[in-house]
Amino acid sequence: MTSTVAQICSDLKGAIDKKDELRIAFIASEYSSPSRLKIAQSYEATYKTPIADAIKKSLKGGPAEDLLVNMWVSRHEHRAELINKAIGGSNDEEAIRELVFLCNPEDWHETASVYNQKYQKIMQDAVTKAIGSKSHWAKLVTGWMEHKREDRGSVDNDVKYLKELIDAPVTDGDALARFFANTTPDEYTQIADKFCEEYNLSVDQALVRPLKENEDDLEAYAAAHFALHGLPVLAAQLINKACRPKNGNERSICRITTLMVDQCLAAKYAYKLYGDMGADLSRCFDERMAPILRTLWRVTDA
Structure with missing residues (x-):
């Protein structure tokens, strides 16, 4: 300072x-x-x-x-409170996805420590109990929360295997979840690049066909795809998503901001794929909220 x-x-x-x-x-x-x-x-x-x-x-x-x-509270305490709120009563599935995927392993373990002490229950077990294990997105979230990834050293084979999983007549949700939950970011970016070269389709685009019947499934796997490219990349995608409704998704943008604004420069760079972040924030949020968001994200109004 x-x-x-x-x-x-x-x-x-x-x-x-x-x-x-x-x-x-x-x-x-x-x-x-x-x-x-x-x-x-x-x-x-x-x-x-x-x-x-x-x-x-x-x-x-x-x-x-x-x-x-x-903005002035511990990010671990804040995330723990948000998770507890998201799984309390009727699940806020959008919030659960954001809170799980928009988090690195270190922050996840620190958050779990705070949650376990504050609420006297195991955070991962509480989330798993709340979301169940039947849906594709729930299986992915459950595996993701383990944060157990290892390089396999088989990028070419993984590309073919992922294509087989995506093209299968019946989606193997367990296998698909394991693939995304266990692949390291370094290898996943290689897999995603080679997948696009081989099949002229990005992984997130390819996932639309098997997952299009359930928006929660599709959004969870999109989040996983972008998270494995880096949390600022996912933050940019989620900000763009929060800006799609006419009046913006205020609850989502506030969650994303408190959790990710420290990486605003990288997120701003990633957002160029979607347009002008400052202009989008001004267009979607009211005259009180928009200037605050632009200030926190260090973007100007277009």
């Missing part, structure tokens, strides 16, 4: 007192999640008030306030 923590806390307090949402967002955007947590701890020690409470007292509520609050 180029500024001292005390200076940052003072600047942040000034922004909160002035109800300056964009300034709060800008300060958050300048620091990584671990640094924001240190700032939050120092803020509370200095002003005897948690940042979350200060923001809630100053601002006028709503999703924008929630987003700004969540």
Whole structure:
């Protein structure tokens, strides 16, 4: 941190007192999640008030306030809370997919530790129990949560095997899930590139035929495909998806932002495949939320 923590806390307090949402967002955007947590701890020690409470007292509520609050909490605690909420009562399947796939192994294990202690149950078991084991997407999520991957050293054979799985008259959901859950990102990118060269079709496009009957299955495998190309690539795809509805998917964009904004530069680069992120955020979200999102993702309005 180029500024001292005390200076940052003072600047942040000034922004909160002035109800300056964009300034709060800008300060958050300048620091990584671990640094924001240190700032939050120092803020509370200095002003005897948690940042979350200060923001809630100053601002006028709503999703924008929630987003700004969540920028200052531990990402592991936040993900654990989101997972618990997603599987509580009626499953939020979209949220479950985002929270599982948009997470590296280290963060997943840290989140599990927080979840297990806070809710007194094993996170992976809780998710598996909630989603069941019958659907293709549930099998994929269950395998993915293991985070057990090894290089096989057989890219050419894997390309052929994947094509056979995709073209099978009856989709073998167990085998397909194992393939995606156990393949390393390094080998998967090679497999995906060679698959496209061999069959003139990307893997995510090829998966449409066997999975088109169930949107949850298709979206889960698309998420796995993009995640194996790198989490910023998946973040870009999910942001674009959140921008498709006329008024945007506010819950989704807020989840993605709190979990992935630290990798905004790589995500912005990946988003070029879909267009202009700043313009899309402005088009889809309201006049309060859009500027905050653009500030956090460091994109300008087109």
